[in-house]
Amino acid sequence: xxxxxxxxxxxxxxxxxxRNIYRYSKDRKKRRRVIGNAIGTVILYALLMAYCIxxxxxxxxxxxxxxxPVMCALVISAIAFVFTVLKTNGYLFHFKEYDMLMSLxxxxxxxxxxxxLYMYCKSLPWYMSIxxxxxxxxxxxxRPPVIVYPIWIILxxxxxxxxxxxxxxxxxxxxxxxxxxxxxxxxQTVFTFAIVIFSFxxxxxxxxxxxxxxxxxxxxxxxxxxxxxxxxxxxARWFADAVIRLDIxxxxxxxxxxxxxxxxxxxxxxKSYRNINSALKSHAAAKNYRMTxxxxxxxxxxxxxxxxxxxxxxxxxxxxxxxxxxxAPLLGIVTLVVGFxxxxxxxxxxxxxxxxxxxxxxxxxxYFFIGMMATTVCSPSLEGKNYWILQSLPIEKxxxxxxxxxxxxxxxxPSMAFSTLxxxxxxRVSVPETILFLLLGLALCSFSTAWGCVxxxxxxxxxxxxxxxxxxxGSAVLIYMLPNMFVVMGLVVLVVFLGTRMSHVLxxxxxxLIASLLAFLCYLRVMALAKK
Amino acid sequence: MNEKIMLDxxxxxKTYGGGKKAADDVSLSVMSGDICxxxxxxxxxxxxxxxxxxxxxxxxEGEILIDGHSVKSEPMECKxxxxxxxxxxxxxxxxxxxxxxxxxxxxxxxxxxxxEERIRKYADLFEITNALGDMISSYSHxxxxxxxxxxxxxxxxxxxxxDEPFVGLDPKASFTLKEIMxxxxxxxxxxxxxxxxxxxxxKLCNKVAIIKQGRIIASGTxxxxxxxxSLEETFLQQELG
Numbered sequence: 157x158x159x160x161x162x163x164x165x166x167x168x169x170x171x172x173x174x175r176n177i178y179r180y181s182k183d184r185k186k187r188r189r190v191i192g193n194a195i196g197t198v199i200l201y202a203l204l205m206a207y208c209i210x211x212x213x214x215x216x217x218x219x220x221x222x223x224x225p226v227m228c229a230l231v232i233s234a235i236a237f238v239f240t241v242l243k244t245n246g247y248l249f250h251f252k253e254y255d256m257l258m259s260l261x262x263x264x265x266x267x268x269x270x271x272x273l274y275m276y277c278k279s280l281p282w283y284m285s286i287x288x289x290x291x292x293x294x295x296x297x298x299r300p301p302v303i304v305y306p307i308w309i310i311l312x313x314x315x316x317x318x319x320x321x322x323x324x325x326x327x328x329x330x331x332x333x334x335x336x337x338x339x340x341x342x343x344q345t346v347f348t349f350a351i352v353i354f355s356f357x358x359x360x361x362x363x364x365x366x367x368x369x370x371x372x373x374x375x376x377x378x379x380x381x382x383x384x385x386x387x388x389x390x391x392a393r394w395f396a397d398a399v400i401r402l403d404i405x406x407x408x409x410x411x412x413x414x415x416x417x418x419x420x421x422x423x424x425x426x427k428s429y430r431n432i433n434s435a436l437k438s439h440a441a442a443k444n445y446r447m448t449x450x451x452x453x454x455x456x457x458x459x460x461x462x463x464x465x466x467x468x469x470x471x472x473x474x475x476x477x478x479x480x481x482x483x484a485p486l487l488g489i490v491t492l493v494v495g496f497x498x499x500x501x502x503x504x505x506x507x508x509x510x511x512x513x514x515x516x517x518x519x520x521x522x523y524f525f526i527g528m529m530a531t532t533v534c535s536p537s538l539e540g541k542n543y544w545i546l547q548s549l550p551i552e553k554x555x556x557x558x559x560x561x562x563x564x565x566x567x568x569x570p571s572m573a574f575s576t577l578x579x580x581x582x583x584r585v586s587v588p589e590t591i592l593f594l595l596l597g598l599a600l601c602s603f604s605t606a607w608g609c610v611x612x613x614x615x616x617x618x619x620x621x622x623x624x625x626x627x628x629x630g631s632a633v634l635i636y637m638l639p640n641m642f643v644v645m646g647l648v649v650l651v652v653f654l655g656t657r658m659s660h661v662l663x664x665x666x667x668x669l670i671a672s673l674l675a676f677l678c679y680l681r682v683m684a685l686a687k688k
Numbered sequence: 689m690n691e692k693i694m695l696d697x698x699x700x701x702k703t704y705g706g707g708k709k710a711a712d713d714v715s716l717s718v719m720s721g722d723i724c725x726x727x728x729x730x731x732x733x734x735x736x737x738x739x740x741x742x743x744x745x746x747x748x749e750g751e752i753l754i755d756g757h758s759v760k761s762e763p764m765e766c767k768x769x770x771x772x773x774x775x776x777x778x779x780x781x782x783x784x785x786x787x788x789x790x791x792x793x794x795x796x797x798x799x800x801x802x803x804e805e806r807i808r809k810y811a812d813l814f815e816i817t818n819a820l821g822d823m824i825s826s827y828s829h830x831x832x833x834x835x836x837x838x839x840x841x842x843x844x845x846x847x848x849x850x851d852e853p854f855v856g857l858d859p860k861a862s863f864t865l866k867e868i869m870x871x872x873x874x875x876x877x878x879x880x881x882x883x884x885x886x887x888x889x890x891k892l893c894n895k896v897a898i899i900k901q902g903r904i905i906a907s908g909t910x911x912x913x914x915x916x917x918s919l920e921e922t923f924l925q926q927e928l929g
Contacts, residue, residue, distance in 0.1 A: 160795060163791065163794045163795060164795075167780065167783070167787075167791045170780075170782075170783060170787065171780035171781075171782050171783050172782060173782070176782055176783065176784075176787075177782050177823070180784050180821065180822065180823050181823050181825075181826075182822065182823075182826065183826070252778040253778045253779070253780065254744070255739065255742075255744045255772075255774050255778065256774070256777065256778060256779065258742075258743060258744040259742040259743060259744055259767065259770070259771075259772035259774075260767060260792065260795050261764050261767040261768045261795060261796070262767075262795070263764065264763075430743075430744075430745075430746050431746045434744075434745045434746035435746075437745075619781050619782070619825045621780065621781060621782070
């Protein structure tokens with residue numbers, strides 16, 4: 157890294173540092189929010205670490221603790237890859253200060269490289285919390301020599317680099333290809349979706365391969381696990397070999413490989429960086445509009461339409477905000493084609509579950525995807541500097557929020573209805589129950605929309621530098637998403653259990669009433685926030 | 689003072705994906721000590737040309753030379769002597785004004801004494817010294833514009849490129865900027881700026897280029913172009929003609 161890279165990276169980090177905001181902001185509300193965010197983040201780190209330690213305890217009690225290093229390497233790599241695919245477009249290409257940076261004497265590869273390193277530095281604490289927690293678990297059960305700990309930490313710092321570089325390079329290729337088309341955003345979104353969906357399905361493909369090879373039986377020996385992991389991902393083997401066998405060559409391969417790959421990737425990226433950004437940032441105006449009859453719309457519908465244009469205008473927003481709405485119908489189609497029973501076997505393996513028992517969980521399975529992200533979570537913050545437009549118009553805040561909620565419902569409900577119908581047909585659910593599941597789905601969509609809006613409005617942040625900060629890292633998103641996903645996973649188990657004890661119809665009616673009540677309470681909260 | 693071509697745009701064209709030309713065979717030159725106004729309708733191609741000059745935008749045909757260096761093949765050499773102020777500067781909102789200025793000074797490798805002296809000088813001139821310790825996010829548009837201007841001036845560029853620099857500035861700051869532009873041009877800096885305010889261009893510039901639908905339709909010294917008429921009359925004549 158040269159001097160200019162260090163200056164730029166330092167400035168990029170400083171420009172989004174919460175400490176800097178706390179130190180120099182005169183706005184008390186802003187300072188309080190910084191403290192709130194810090195506390196929230198610490199809690200989330202603690203939860204993540206507790207979860208990782210619990211996994212290690214599981215490994216330890218089953219005498220499989222030697223699998224922990226590979227597990228650690230694979231988990232960090234997978235998360236780093238998927239999250240970078242989702243973020244790379246926003247970090248590398250769609251940043252506001254592009255003109256300012258490119259007009260300064262920086263090499264293009266310096267700008268691109270520093271943007272990548274910035275993304276890496278921002279995500280590193282998450283990966284390190286996983287690595288340190290698993291190191292502690294491994295240390296307790298495996299009692300390795302002391303030298304393992306510094307090796308583990310050093311290599312954990314490097315572990316996310318290769319998957320992040322691969323993901324960033326894929327993002328670069330997508331941008332490169334789509335920059336040749338007129339509808340660059342659309343092409344970028346489609347390609348990115350394809351990678352995200354492929355990454356999700358890869359989990360099942362790998363799992364299936366492992367199972368077909370009866371890895372459970374061979375999990376007892378570390379070398380075999382490492383061998384299997386290495387088939388797919390050599391850096392995981394290097395990490396495990398360096399940590400378990402203190403293999404210097406593996407250490408050097410991981411360290412050297414990361415640095416070499418970084419250099420190569422950014423030499424290539426640097427060459428077409430300006431070209432891609434030029435294509436992404438400049439569009440010719442068609443200038444061929446002919447005035448036609450204009451339709452009058454209600455204000456809430458106008459706001460909902462504005463939200464639609466905002467979503468489709470940004471690849472990062474589209475990929476993150478609509479991923480669940482796309483995955484749910486895909487799951488529905490796959491289930492129709494493959495069959496509910498086969499999917500169930502693939503997911504729950506040898507657990508004593510059948511299609512009938514899983515039926516009451518269908519709305520929650522769909523909600524796991526649909527409720528993954530509600531556009532209402534980030535749309536208030538995404539107004540950013542344009543918020544003045546809505547503020548200065550004679551519209552009440554409640555109408556603004558209603559418009560935002562309407563848009564999320566318009567996005568979520570058709571997707572939910574289609575996927576629920578597919579799953580119900582495939583699982584041979586009776587017609588009355590299907591209708592009840594659709595009603596429960598509707599109540600859950602309303603809940604996610606309104607709860608998302610509560611989080612989005614309560615934690616509205618308009619002064620972002622890059623929309624990724626709102627869409628992927630905003631406190632509203634974290635507060636909405638993490639508990640929501642954990643609760644849904646718990647609910648699936650609970651509902652399946654309750655379904656064996658009581659009638660599915662009664663259970664669904666009760667759950668619909670609860671979900672509707674929660675949605676209504678959240679809606680009331682949004683309306684109360686609108687009055688403030 | 690030695691006159692030297694600081695900005696030389698030769699047959700520059702920019703074509704968008706759909707084959708539409710945003711700039712078509714644009715050629716013009718700005719000498720050291722020149723203040724060249726670049727005028728045209730909204731969407732005529734001013735900003736596209738300016739962004740290509742400062743190395744932000746890629747272009748398809750032609751060549752742009754700054755101080756004899758090609759923007760395409762020697763971008764670093766060009767950027768070292770150029771300063772650019774965009775029409776709506778996107779600065780790092782969560783840095784303080786002084787942190788941002790120090791960042792730019794670091795990039796241009798300015799020593800402590802000279803950066804301090806220049807920041808002090810320009811910040812005093814623009815009456816923003818007291819606000820330099822505040823976050824940029826708390827600044828008004830005009831204050832951000834002032835910080836962007838100071839950041840462009842502190843490394844003493846040989847070519848100053850400005851896109852609508854007077855938008856958002858208060859009358860005092862506009863006056864100060866004009867004074868600074870005069871002072872810089874006397875020291876040999878070439879200034880190339882776009883504006884819609886024809887009165888300002890008329891008073892400030894010794895050269896003017898008019899762009900329409902991506903093509904330069906008139907360029908030269910103010911006297912050559914206006915021939916005794918006002919710049920507004922000349923511009924409207926060219927536009928209609």
